[in-house]
Amino acid sequence: MPSTLYDRSPAAYTASMVAEGRKNAGHGFSGRIRSISTRLSILVAFSAALPLALVGGLSIMLARYSFEKTALGQILDALEGAHSIVSEYHSLVSLGVMSESRALSFIRRLFLGDLVELSVNALDAEDGERFFSDLARYRPGGAPAPYGLPERFPVAWSEGRAVMSDFLALLTVKQSLDSLTVAEQAALANGERALRQRYNLKTAAVRIRESGYVFAITGSEPGSAQPAYELFHPTLTMVDVSSIYNTRGEPVGKYISTRRGVRDAHLPAAYLRYEYFWMNDGDPKERRKITLMRYFEPWNMVIAAGLYDDEYFAPLRSIILIVIAGLTVSGALFFFLAKAMGRSLIGRRVEELSAAFAQADSAWLSSFPTEWKDEFGSIARAAERMTKAIQEREFQMRQAQKREIAGTIAAGMAHDMNNLLGGILGTTSLLKADIEEGRVPAREELAEALSLIERSTKSASGFIRRLLDFGKAQEEAFHSVNLATIMQESLAIAERSSPPEVFYVWTKGRSLPAVVRGDAVRLEQVCINLLLNARDALTIMREAPAVSGGTVSIELSEGVLATGLPAWNLTIRDDGVGMDAETLTRA
Structure with missing residues (x-):
């Protein structure tokens, strides 16, 4: 039943507990978060940054609304102009000034720009060149014969497609296309040859920012099997788009043809709004597009225009980055300011309270700052009362x-x-x-x-x-005492109070005095108590038929505290009975 005596006073124990708590509080990020000053700093920074974040969020929402409203306004302006132009050309067709296909040719030039490429399915380059040569010479009945045809219609053939981009050849073939009816043009675009026209939007007279353009699809009724032809489009002119789907399985062309949109209170009654996702060739991912549409009944045409939101929201990204950077900088600034204030108002108070605990002497005569008038003063006064109560109880x-x-x-x-x-x-x-x-x-x-x-x-x-x-x-106050002498006197008393069958064996590490700071009376009390407890464990606590008596070993040796300071270890060990659980709780 070993017992080890440590030279630690109640005040030293309290100081070590305070130091241990401060050490644990400094372990890692979670320990720093537990400190009051850090919590206060985070709270102040959060309280200061929250209104800024709310203002920033509202600003971003307002900016987003403003950008979207501006974009919708630009789309609406383009559609209003397109509707006026289409109405004007419809009037000219009604007056017999030009044919419908000729009017569409002028409209395409205004909204799509110059024709820069024609392509068809072909067996080889020769087959493609022959097709474009025949198409350039074609004229419907009563039309004037073509004049000034080029000698060749050069094409580039690849993967079953013949592509022609020569300017003079394009101009000649375009004249022939313009002489065809809309139905004939649709037949070429959706037939075996799959004629495709590509226009240069940069030369268009009506443009919406970088990628926006005006296009038109023939109208149809919901649920019908009618085709939906792109009457003018940068790459799909006269193509039936009723069976073309986006990445989410929506037949976008058919939806526009059937005017599947929603009314918007901010738009004129004639317009519908339709949002969908689309991924063009070369795009890394699908993009959201907002489209406005208006039906032109005389030609059964749905005129539409749209913009990708990442285009008109592009400035918003810069604003968001600026807001985030501002919030980060202001939050950090408020945090460090609050940290400095917390250090001044709280940190020093905590350090003084810790020092008051650490400097308490053996009699618990501490110097707590009870004169403080704040919450820490209440803690100091409570600690003072607690110290006195513990002192009296002890x-x-x-x-x-x-x-x-x-x-x-x-x-x-x-x-x-x-x-x-x-x-x-x-x-x-x-x-x-x-x-x-x-x-x-x-x-x-x-x-x-x-x-x-x-x-x-x-x-x-x-x-x-x-x-x-x-x-x-x-x-009695602490002073230097010889632990060996105290143990010697305690041992003499214990030997006189013990029966002859109890033997005491004392081992000293060296002959030098074991000088410690302490109270001689208290230390002697502890030593005698331990020795007599060991005696009782060898005698009266043994139950029959166990033999009474045994050996009590006393060892005094040098040691080192956890803090690295030198100390003396006094160990008293006996070979008697131990303490049960109930007795151990009172030890």
Whole structure:
């Protein structure tokens, strides 16, 4: 049943607990978050950044609304102009000034720009060149014969497609296309040859930002099998788009043909709004597009135009980045300002309170800053009251323990006191008998008797004095004491109070004094208590038929505290019975 004595006062224990708490609080990021100043800094920074974030968020929402409204306004303006132009050309066709296909040719030039490429399915380059040559020479009945045809219609053939981009050849073939009816043009675009026309939007008269353009699809009724031809489109002119789907499975062309859009309170009643996702060739991902449409009934045409939101929201990204950067900088600024204020208002208070705990002396006479008028002052005053209450409680417990141990020691010393008093009484009885018989003792005999009485009296007086000192009620301040001497005196008392079957073996690491800072009375009290506990574990606590007695080993050696400071280790070990769980809780 080993017991180790540490030279740590209650104040030292309190200081170590405070230091341990501060050390644990500094472990890692989570420990720093637990500090009051850091929490306050985060709270202040959050409180300051939250209104800025709300303002920034509202600003972004307003900017987004403004950008979208501006984009819709540009699309609407383009469609209003397109509707006016289409109406004007429809009037010219109605007056017989030009054919419908010729009017569409002019409209395509305005909205799509110059024709820069024609392509068809072909077996080879020769087959493609022959097709374009025949198409250039074709004229419907009554039309004037072509004039000034180029000698060749050069094409580039690749993967079954013949592509022609020569300017003069394109101009000649375009004249032939313009002479065809809309139905004939649709037949070429959707037939075996799959004629495709590509226009240069940069030369268009009506443009919407970088990628926006006006296009038109023939109208149809929902649920019908009617085709939906792109009457003018940068790459799909006269192509039936009713079976073309986006990445989400929506037949976008058919939806526009059937006017599958929604009314918008901010738009004129004639317009519908339709949003969909589309991925062009070369795009890394699909893009959201907002399209406005208006039906032109005289030609059964749905005129539409749209913009990708990443295009008109492009400036918004810069605004968002600026807002985020501003919030980050302002949040960091408020955090460090709050950190400095927290350090000034809280951190120093905590350090002073910690120092007050750490500097408390052995008697718990601490110097807590009770004069503070803030919350920390309340903590300091509570700590002061707690310290005094603990001091009083410990004092009472110590005195009660002293009285208990004194009674145990007194019972153990009764035999020795009786022996001393018996020696004194026997010597005086002999001297009295000699005097009564008329015999005068010799000087030497008398001196020996007196010396024996004196030694016995001094020994008894020493026993009584140590017993009285042990039961003193007053507190003594810490001072340098020799732990070996205290252990030697405690061992002498324990040996006189122990039966002969209990053996004490003391091992000292070296002969130098084991000097420590402490209270001699308290240390002696602890040493005696441990020794007598060991004695009881070897004797009265043994149950029959176990043999009473055993060995108590005492070892005094040098050691090192966890803080690195030197210390003395006093270990008392016995081979008796141990403590049960209930007794251990009171140890």
